[in-house]
Amino acid sequence: METTLNGSRRLLALCVALIGCCCCCSLAAAELQLPNASNIKDLNELGAHYLPAGYGPANVSLADLQRLLEQKCAKANAALPASEVNATKLSDDIQQAGGRLMECLNGLANITVVLDEVERARPLGDLDVVFEKYCLRLPQARQCLTDFNAVLLPCLTREERQHNAVMQRIIGKLLDFVCYKNGDQIALFIAEQGPECLEQHKDNVGRCLEKSFGHYMPSQLNISTVELPELVLGSRQCTELHDFENCVVRHLENCTNITPSNIVESMFRYVRKESNCQQVVDRVTRDHSEALTQRAGAAPSWAHSAGAAAATITLALGLAVM
């Protein structure tokens, strides 16, 4: 019972981590401001499991959050005359919208309740009934996210806004994936010991996360000096995401049941197709095989221009592909 519940939570954590990584740091940050909603507490505990020490909600105060957001809003609007921009107000708006978003989502699905229902339905083979119920609320959930995003937009740079459109589509696609045929995939994942599989490899998944995205999180976090990163999904992030995918899938393939690994892989593929990440990954794979046929020790051609960090990631990816 206990491991299953933890497993389901880990699944959610993985989704949250995935969404968090490729999407909205601001979104995640905004969620931190609701200390006593029990759902959030759960989610934070989940997140904390995959986060390096020092990144938990305990270390990030409301004042930090306000400052980070304000800084971001001011920076995004730096080109406008100062009299036309009130970064404090924009930041307040985002925090309020974050609160509304959480209320809205809580109203649609209380995670504690969902997990209890899953627990009860699982031995009876009734998982599809549970997921169908929640998947029917998907349009409302989309609306909550759209409303929140509208408030976020004024604090994004022009480039981030373009990426934001892609990220919106990705989140939409993730929701579609989870609710494909009213939750068939997720029900299958749970029925086929997906949560146990994740539980078994939680440390490996954590290491994959660290390996692919760890450089975004300095180990010596100083919240008073840190800035929110650019929220973009460029070729570098695509490569990192693919690296992460390979790493996770490779570990999950070791579980007795292959289905969870297949489902996770198709989820990643779904996301990749919906962004421009597929092109990047194709190019990296092609360059990698070209480099191999030339028997040259050199990194793929595009890596030269992309800098040392990208080259390192490409090599890591190359190793993962092999």
Ligand SMILES: *[C@@H]1O[C@H](CO)[C@@H](O)[C@H](O)[C@H]1NC(C)=O
């Ligand atoms: C909710 O949070 C407030 C302040 O953050 C605190 O005073 C209160 O005790 C909390 N309530 C519960 C039920 O934890």
Ligand SMILES: *[C@@H]1O[C@H](CO)[C@@H](O)[C@H](O)[C@H]1NC(C)=O
């Ligand atoms: C979720 O449901 C549980 C159990 O019914 C309840 O105690 C808790 O307050 C709910 N949380 C929220 C945020 O509504």
Ligand SMILES: *[C@@H]1O[C@H](CO)[C@@H](O)[C@H](O)[C@H]1NC(C)=O
């Ligand atoms: C950050 O959190 C860790 C535990 O998660 C704690 O030991 C540390 O003192 C915290 N640091 C600050 C600056 O609050």
Ligand SMILES: *[C@@H]1O[C@H](CO)[C@@H](O)[C@H](O)[C@H]1NC(C)=O
């Ligand atoms: C900016 O907005 C805040 C409210 O969010 C307000 O208190 C403050 O006076 C505004 N500043 C300016 C310069 O208008």
Ligand SMILES: *[C@@H]1O[C@H](CO)[C@@H](O)[C@H](O)[C@H]1NC(C)=O
């Ligand atoms: C964090 O940065 C501030 C400002 O630079 C500095 O005063 C403070 O000592 C730093 N804290 C830590 C723990 O490094």
Ligand SMILES: *[C@@H]1O[C@H](CO)[C@@H](O)[C@H](O)[C@H]1NC(C)=O
């Ligand atoms: C798979 O399991 C074998 C045997 O336990 C182990 O040696 C190997 O390292 C595992 N591979 C991964 C990717 O976890």
